[in-house]
Amino acid sequence: MPKINRPSAPTALSSPSEPVARQQGLRAFQNGRFDDAINLWSPMAAKNAEIRHALAEAHFRRALKLPGVPGLADLRRAAELEPTDQRYQYHLGMRLHQDGDYQSASVCYCSVIDHGGPRGAALLLALAALERDPQADLAALPGSTPEIRAALMPIQSLLVGRAVTPAMAQVNATEAALGFAPADVAALTIIWRGLSEIAEANPKAATTLDDPRPLSRPPLVAIRRFYRGVAAAQAGDLVTALKLWQQTYEGKLFTAALFNNLAAALYGQLAEQLDAGDTFGAADLALQSIALPLNNAAFDELRVSALDRAAQAAAIAGDWPQSTNLWEAARQIVATSSGLGSPRPILRNLALCYEAQERWLEAADAWRAMLRTKSRKKSGEATAAAAEMQWAVVRKRVIDCYKRAGRPDEAVTVFRQMIKAEPNDVDARLQLADALLANDQEQAALNEIERAIKIDPDSADAQMRYAAIMSARGYLVHAEQSLREILNKHPNRVDVRRQFAQMLLLHAESYIGHRNDVAGEKALLEGQALDPDNYKFPLNLARACFNLKRGDAARKHLDRVLELAGDNIEAYLQVFQCWVVEQDVDAARAVVARAEASAKVDADFYGQLGALAIIEATPPPEHPFFGQILRQQQPKPTIDTPLMQYGYELVARAFTLSPNDTQLRLRAATILMGPRPDLALTYVEQAMHLAPDEPNIMLLYGVVLALNERKREAKDLLRRVATLGRKQGNTELVEQANQMRREIDSPFFHMAFQMSSILGDPGIDPNDLF
Amino acid sequence: MKPYNDPYAILAVERTATAAQIKQAYFTLVRAHPPERDPDMFKRIRSAYELLRDPEQRAETDLLLFEPWPEPARRRRAPKLDLSLQPADVIIAARAITDLDRTDWREHYGKVKL
Numbered sequence: 001m002p003k004i005n006r007p008s009a010p011t012a013l014s015s016p017s018e019p020v021a022r023q024q025g026l027r028a029f030q031n032g033r034f035d036d037a038i039n040l041w042s043p044m045a046a047k048n049a050e051i052r053h054a055l056a057e058a059h060f061r062r063a064l065k066l067p068g069v070p071g072l073a074d075l076r077r078a079a080e081l082e083p084t085d086q087r088y089q090y091h092l093g094m095r096l097h098q099d100g101d102y103q104s105a106s107v108c109y110c111s112v113i114d115h116g117g118p119r120g121a122a123l124l125l126a127l128a129a130l131e132r133d134p135q136a137d138l139a140a141l142p143g144s145t146p147e148i149r150a151a152l153m154p155i156q157s158l159l160v161g162r163a164v165t166p167a168m169a170q171v172n173a174t175e176a177a178l179g180f181a182p183a184d185v186a187a188l189t190i191i192w193r194g195l196s197e198i199a200e201a202n203p204k205a206a207t208t209l210d211d212p213r214p215l216s217r218p219p220l221v222a223i224r225r226f227y228r229g230v231a232a233a234q235a236g237d238l239v240t241a242l243k244l245w246q247q248t249y250e251g252k253l254f255t256a257a258l259f260n261n262l263a264a265a266l267y268g269q270l271a272e273q274l275d276a277g278d279t280f281g282a283a284d285l286a287l288q289s290i291a292l293p294l295n296n297a298a299f300d301e302l303r304v305s306a307l308d309r310a311a312q313a314a315a316i317a318g319d320w321p322q323s324t325n326l327w328e329a330a331r332q333i334v335a336t337s338s339g340l341g342s343p344r345p346i347l348r349n350l351a352l353c354y355e356a357q358e359r360w361l362e363a364a365d366a367w368r369a370m371l372r373t374k375s376r377k378k379s380g381e382a383t384a385a386a387a388e389m390q391w392a393v394v395r396k397r398v399i400d401c402y403k404r405a406g407r408p409d410e411a412v413t414v415f416r417q418m419i420k421a422e423p424n425d426v427d428a429r430l431q432l433a434d435a436l437l438a439n440d441q442e443q444a445a446l447n448e449i450e451r452a453i454k455i456d457p458d459s460a461d462a463q464m465r466y467a468a469i470m471s472a473r474g475y476l477v478h479a480e481q482s483l484r485e486i487l488n489k490h491p492n493r494v495d496v497r498r499q500f501a502q503m504l505l506l507h508a509e510s511y512i513g514h515r516n517d518v519a520g521e522k523a524l525l526e527g528q529a530l531d532p533d534n535y536k537f538p539l540n541l542a543r544a545c546f547n548l549k550r551g552d553a554a555r556k557h558l559d560r561v562l563e564l565a566g567d568n569i570e571a572y573l574q575v576f577q578c579w580v581v582e583q584d585v586d587a588a589r590a591v592v593a594r595a596e597a598s599a600k601v602d603a604d605f606y607g608q609l610g611a612l613a614i615i616e617a618t619p620p621p622e623h624p625f626f627g628q629i630l631r632q633q634q635p636k637p638t639i640d641t642p643l644m645q646y647g648y649e650l651v652a653r654a655f656t657l658s659p660n661d662t663q664l665r666l667r668a669a670t671i672l673m674g675p676r677p678d679l680a681l682t683y684v685e686q687a688m689h690l691a692p693d694e695p696n697i698m699l700l701y702g703v704v705l706a707l708n709e710r711k712r713e714a715k716d717l718l719r720r721v722a723t724l725g726r727k728q729g730n731t732e733l734v735e736q737a738n739q740m741r742r743e744i745d746s747p748f749f750h751m752a753f754q755m756s757s758i759l760g761d762p763g764i765d766p767n768d769l770f
Numbered sequence: 771m772k773p774y775n776d777p778y779a780i781l782a783v784e785r786t787a788t789a790a791q792i793k794q795a796y797f798t799l800v801r802a803h804p805p806e807r808d809p810d811m812f813k814r815i816r817s818a819y820e821l822l823r824d825p826e827q828r829a830e831t832d833l834l835l836f837e838p839w840p841e842p843a844r845r846r847r848a849p850k851l852d853l854s855l856q857p858a859d860v861i862i863a864a865r866a867i868t869d870l871d872r873t874d875w876r877e878h879y880g881k882v883k884l
Contacts, residue, residue: 026884054882064875087878094870118878120869127864134857155864159857191863199855219866223859230853256856264849271848298846308839315836316774330839345837352834356774389829397833495826 018044022051029054034062045081056081060088063095071095079108086117094124102128113143123148127155134159154192164196184220187213191224198227198234206231222253229261238265249292262289263296270302274309283310283326290329293336300337304330308346315353324353344373355401364401367394368414388427395431399438408439426452426459433465442469460490464499476507480523501531508540517544535564535571542578554578555587562591567599576609580616585642588613592650606654607664611671613647618675655686662687666697669704677707695721695733699740706744715741776835777818785832792822 016024025040041055056078063074075092082088093108105128112121122143129136134156138149154164190211197205209228215221229244242265248258266289273282286303294300311326327350334343347370354363371394395415402411415432422428429452436445446469452462463486470479483500490496504527511520521544528537538560545554558575565571572595579588592609595601651668658664665687673680681704687697698721705714718741725733743749778785781795796819805812821831865871 022884026882029882050884053880054884057880057882061879085880087880091875091878098870118869124868124870127868127870130864131861151867152864155860158855158860188867195855195860195863198853201853217866217871219862219871223863223866226859227855233851234853255862256858257852257854260849260852264851267849296849298848301842301846305839312836312838318774341840341842345839348833349836352836389826390833393830393833 016040025051025054025058029058029061032061034058034065038062052081056085056088060091063091069099072099084115086112086115089115090118090121093121097124097128102132110142123151126152130156130159154189154196158192158195158199161199163200164192166193168192184216187211187215187224188220191220194224194231195227198230201234203231203235206235218251219253222248222251222255225251226255226258230257233261233265238268241265242269259292259294260296262292263294263299266292266294267296267299267302270299270306274302274306279306279310279313282306286333287326287329290332295337297337297339300333300340304333304340304346307333308349311349311353315349315356320353320357324350324357327353342373344370347373351397351401355397358404360401360405361407364398364405364407364410367397367401370394371398371414371418392427392431395427396434399431399435402435403438408435411435412439412441424455426456426462429455430459430461430465442472445469458489460486460493460496464496467503468499471503471507476510479503480507497530501527501534501537504530505534505536505540508544512540512544512547515547517547520544521548533564535561535568538564539571539574539578542575546578546582551582558587562594565595565598569595569599569601569605572599573605573608573612577612577616580613580643583616583641583643585646588643588646603654603658603661603664606650606657607668610647610650610652610654611668613643613650614672614679615675617641617644617647651683660690662690662694662697665690666700669700673700673704673707677704680704681708693724695724695730698724699733699736702737702740702744706749711744714744718744774836775818777821777831778835780814780818781822785835789823789825792819 021040021044025037028034028036028040037058038055041051041058045052045055059074059078059081063071063078065071066074072092072095075088075095078085078088079092089108090112093105093112096102096108097105106125109121109125109128112118113125122141122145126138126141126144126148129138129141130152138144138152138156150168153168157164157168190208190213194205194209194211197208206228209224209231211224215224225244226248229241229248232238232244233241242262245258245262245265248255249262266285270282270285273285283306286306289303307326307330311323311330314320314326315323327346330346331343331350334340334346347366351363351366351370354360354366371391374391398414399408399411402408402414412432412435415428415435418428419425419432429448433445433448433452436442436448446466449462449465449469452459453466456462463482467479467482467486470482480500480503483496483503487493487496487500504523508520508523508527511517511523521541524537524541524544528534528541531537538557542554542557542561545551545557558578561571561575565575572591576588576591576595579585579591595605654664654668655661665683669680669683669687672683684697684701684704687694688701691697698717702714702718702721705711705717718737721737722734722741725731725737778787781792781799783792783795787795796815799815800812803811803815820827822828
C-alpha cells in the first residue's frame, strides 16, 4: 500500500498556553481592550476563580463603555460570574431601569439593599416604584428612609397632580439622601415649585423658573429652560417661548413636548408670515428650522410651500443661486417627511434651476431622481398620452444634461437600469439608444433599436431612429424605404411625415451635390408631397431643373417658392440668388419687387441682394498659377454688365436707406474685397468718413488699400492703428495691425483673396454678415 | 444665466387652457400689440405662441416651467402647543438626581490581580 502523507494533527501553537493567555488578557484589560481580555479569559473562567473574577470585571468595564442593550448583556454576564458582587447587581439594576424593565431592576436593587451594596439602591428602588405607579407607598419599600421619601415627595406630588408645597422641599434631607451639593439642591427646590406652578397654569411659573443658578446635571438645565418657555407661552409670549425651546434643542436634551411645541410655534409664525405676504421671511424661517427633526406633516407641508414660493420668486427675479438653496432645502424636507406626496414638483423645479446655471451634472441627477418617481406601468393600464410625452421629455433631459456635463455614459447607465427592471419597455430601449448615440456608441444604439423593433415591429419611434442611423451611414435608399413603410402603417403620424420630408430634402441635396440631379428631383418631389408648404422643396427643385437645362420648369418652381414665401425674407433672397446665378436681371428685379410688396424689407436686405448680384456679375480673377495660360486662351471679360449695374443700384439703395450706417458699409466692403477690391475701397472709405477713429474700420481699410496695390499707404495706416492700440492699452489690436502689416508683402496675401473668388466662395457668406 | 420665461403668463392664459383658448389669446394680444407699433412685445407674444401651438412642443414647454408645490387635497391638522406638565419630564428630572444620570464610575472599578 502506498504511504499516505496524513495532515498533522492541530497543535496548540495557534492558541496561547494558559499562563500566556492570562498575562495577555491582563495586558489587554489594563490597556482598556476589554474585548481581547474577554476572549482570552473566557475559556479559562470555569476552572479558575481569579480569572472568573477578572472576566466579570472585564465585562463590567466594557458595559460601562457601551450604552443600552449591549451593555446590559455584559452586566448580566458579570453578575452571573460573580453573583455576590453588589456593584454588578447595582449597575445591572440601573441598566434595566433605564431600559424600562422596572420589575427586574427592582429585584437587583433589593439584592443590593439586602447585601449592603451601594447606598443609591434604596433611592432608585423608590424611584422605580414611582415610575411604575405614582401612587406607590414608598414607606413600604425595603431600605426606605424618611430622607428618601422627603426627596421624592415633590416628584410624587407632580406625578399625581398635587401641588408642591414649600415644606416638601427639604434641602437638608435631600442633600443627605442624595449627596447633592447645597447649591444644586436649592435650584432643584425651585424647579419642583416651578413645575408645580406650570401644572396649575400659574403665571408665577415664569418668575420662579427664571432662576440663573447653575445646575450640575444637564437634564435639569434642559427641563428648567423648556418649562420657562412653557411659562412664557402660557403668558402669550411665543417669541420668548420659541427662543427658549430652540436653546433647549441646541442643548441636545429633549423634553417630551419639545418637538411638538417647536413645530406648533414655528407653524404659527410661518403661517402668519405667509398670510402677510412675507414670502422671503417665511422661507428664511423654514430654512432656519431645516435641521429640526420635528416630524410634523402640517408644518413640513407649510415649510415646503414657503420655500417653493420664495424659490420661484427668486428664480423669476433671476436669482438662481438663491432659488437653488431654497429648493434644495425643500427637497430635503420632502425626502425626510412622511406623507407629503411625490417630490416630483420640487425635483423638476430644482432641475430647471440647475440647468439655468449650467450645473449640468446636478441637473441630470435631479431629472434622474424625477424619473425614479414614475410609477411602474401595470399590464393593461392605459397611460395618458400627454403624461407619457412628458416622461419622454424628462428622459431626453437626462441624456442631454449628462452629455453637457461630459458624462453621457451616466445616461447610458440610467437607461440600462430601467431596462433591467422592465426588459420589454420599448420607450426605455429607445432612450437608451439615444443615450448611446450621445455617448458615440452608434453600433450599440443600433443594436438597441433593433431589439426595440423586435419587441414592437410597428413602433414608429423605433423605425424613425433606425432610418436616421441608416441615413447617417449613407444607406439613403434603405433609410427612405424604411420610413416609407412606417408612414404607410402610421399615415397620421405628423412627426414621421416631418422626419421623412426632412430626410428627403437632405438626401436630395446630397444627390444634386453628386451631380445626380434626376435622383435629387425624385426625392424632392416625394418630399414636396409630404410637406407641400415648405418652400425649400420647390427651391431645390428649381436648382435641379436649372442643372438639367429645364428653365421653364425651374421658373415654375421658383414661382411656387414666391407663393409660399409670405413675409419670409430668406425665401426671396434664395430665389433672387437663383436668378442672378442665371444672369437673368429681369427675373431678379421681379423678385425684389415682389419682396417689397409682400415683406418688410430694409437696408440689410438690399445690401445682401446687391452683394449677391455684384459677386455673380464679377468674372473670376486670374488664377494665380494658371493665369498666364488662361489669359492667352480667353478674351478679357467685361464687368460692366446689366447685372453688375443692378448690383450697384441695390447697394446704393441700401446706403440711401441707412445713410449713417458704418456697419452696413463695412459688411459690403468685407464681402466684396475679394472679387471687387475697387468697390470695397469705396465702401470702406465711406465708413472711414463716418467713423474716422474706429480701429476695426481702419484695419479693414488697410487691408483693402493693400488689395488695391496701395501698399505704402496701407502700411502707414496699419502703423497708426498699432500706435493707437498701444495708447489704448489694446494689445490685441496692436498684434493684429502688426501682423497685417507683415502679411501685406507676402505673396500669399493676394492669392488668398483671389483663390476664394475663383472657388466661388468669397470666404464670407453674405447671409452671415447682413 | 438665462431668464425665466412663462409663455402662459405672456399670453395671459391658464396652464390648462385648450389649444383654441391659446389661439384666441394670441390673436387678441397680437391685435393689441401689432409688430409695427410694439415690435418687442410682438416678438415675445409670437415666441410664447410658438412654444404652445404644437402639442408636442407644448408638452416639452410645460415640463420646462416651474411647477408650484400642490395645495394638499386634505387640509392637515395644524400642530397645537402642549403647555401642560409632562410626567415624562418629571421622571427625567427625577432620574437626573439619581445615579442613573451619572457617567463617571471610576470609584466602582474593581482591582484585577493575576
